[in-house]
Amino acid sequence: MKSMIIQGGNRLSGEITIGGAKNSTVALIPAAILADTPVQFDTVPDILDVHNLMIILESMNVTSSFKHGNLTIDPTQIIESELPSKAIKSLRASYYFMGALLGRFHRAVLTFPGGDNIGPRPIDQHIKAFEALGAQVLEDNGTVHISAPNGLKGTTIFMDVVSVGATINTVLAAVRAEGTTVIENAAREPEITDLTTFLNNMGAKIRGAGTDVIRIEGVDSLRSTNVHTIIPDRIEAGTYLSLAAAVGDNIVIHNIIPEHLESFTSKLLEMGVNLEIGEDSIRVLRSENLKPIKIKTLPFPGFATDLQQPLTTLLSMAQGVSVITDTIYSQRIKHVPELQKMGMGISTENGLILVDHSESLHGTTVEAGEIRAGASLMITGLMAEGTTKITNADNILRGYDRIVWKLNRLNANVRIVDEAGAEVVES
DSSP states (O other), rough: OOOOEEEEEEEEEEEEEEEEOOOOOOHHHHHHGGSSEEEESSSSOOHHHHHHHHHHHHHTTOOOEEEETTTEEEEETOOOOOOOOOHHHOGGHHHHHHHHHHHHHEEEEEOOOOOOOOSSSOOHHHHHHHTTOOOOEEEETEEEEEEOOOOOOOOEEOOOOOOOHHHHHHHHTTTBBBBBEEESOOOHHHHHHHHHHHHHHHHHEEEBTTTTTEEEEEOOOOOOEEEEEOOOOOOOOOOOHHHHHHHHEEEEEEEOGGGGGHHHHHHHHHHTEEEOOOOOEEEEEOOOSSSEEEEESSSSSBOOGGGGHHHHHHHHTTSSSSEEEESSSSOOTHHHHHHTTTOEEEEEEEEEEOOOOOOOOOOOEEOSSSSSHHHHHHHHHHHSSSEEEEEHHHHHTTTTTTTTHHHHHHHHEEEEEEETTTTTTTO
C-alpha cells in the first residue's frame, strides 16, 4: 500500500484543469462491451479504477489501450469467461458488468463487488430490475448468477429508492432488450446523461435521461462512429474548490460545468467564499471570516454525498459549528476520527457530523479509509503545520486524476511513497 506525504503550511495559487468524471468513466467502460465495434473515449481520468476495469476487460478477451487521457476499447472478439475476483472486489462500480453482460450475452456471473466501505449499499434494486426484464438472479457464497435464457423483454420498472447504480445497470441491460423499457423514479445524475449520450451516439434509443423517467427502446446493434468526450468530474471539481477556499490565494479551476455544481457552490457562497463563476471555470479568491452552515446530502440535483467529506476541512475554518446530515450514506464517517488526530474539532452525534472552528491543525499519520475520506485528510494536511502521512493512499489515487502533479503545480509539497518509503512517480 502507498502513502501520501504532505508538507503543510504552503499557500497555494495557480490554475488547474479537471479531468473526466470518475463516476461516468466506471460506467462507460463496462458499457463499451455492448458495442459491435471498437469505441474511443477521451478526457479519461488516469486513476486506479480505470486500470482495474481494463484488467477485467482483458479477462474477456477485450483489448484496450490507455494513453494521455485517450482510451480505446475493442470488444469485437469478446468471449464469456470468469472475471478476475481481485479486480472485481477492488471497486464497487464493477457491478456495471452485470447489466452490460446481461445485455450482451443474456447472462452474467460475478463475484460480489467491493470498493469503498461507506455503509450498506445493497443491490436489491438492481436485482429487481433484472428480474422485471425477464432474468433469473441467484446469489451463492458471494457470487451473483444472472441468466435470461429467453432473452430480455422491455417493461416498466419503478425504483423503490433513487439509485444511480441501479438506474445505470437497468439502462445497460435494457438497451439491447426486446421492446420498450420505462424506468420510473430514476436517478438524475449528470453521469447517467453522459452514459446515455454515449449509447445514443452508437444507435441506442434512450430518452429522458436527467429526469426521473427514462424510456429505452431496445435496439439490435450498437456501433461507434465517433470519440466520446467524458464530462468533467464534478466531485474532483468540488474537492479542488474546497481546497482552494481553504489554502488558496487566487486559484482558477478549469473544465467545470457550473450547473452540475450549483448545490455545492451555493453552500460555498453561503459560507462567504469569494467565487467568480464563469462559463466553464471558477476562480477562488482568498476568503476569510467564513460562516458556519448546515448541509444535507440528497440525490442530484441536491448536495452530493461524495462532497460532504472534502468540504469538512473548510467548515473547520468557519466561526461556529457546522452540521452535516448525510441522508445517502449515514455511515460515511471514516474521516472523523482521523481528523480528530489532526486537531480538528469534529464529532458525530445522533447521525449528524458536527464541525467546530479549529484554530491549529497539525500533521500526523492518518489513514484514508475510502476515496473521499482521503480527500478530506489531504486538504487538512495541506492546511496543517508539519508533515502529514496518509496511509492507504491507493484509495485517493482511485478517484483523483494525476493528483500529485496537479497539487504540486499549485505550490503544494506532496509525494507518494511505497511501503519501503521510496518515492512513487505518477504515470
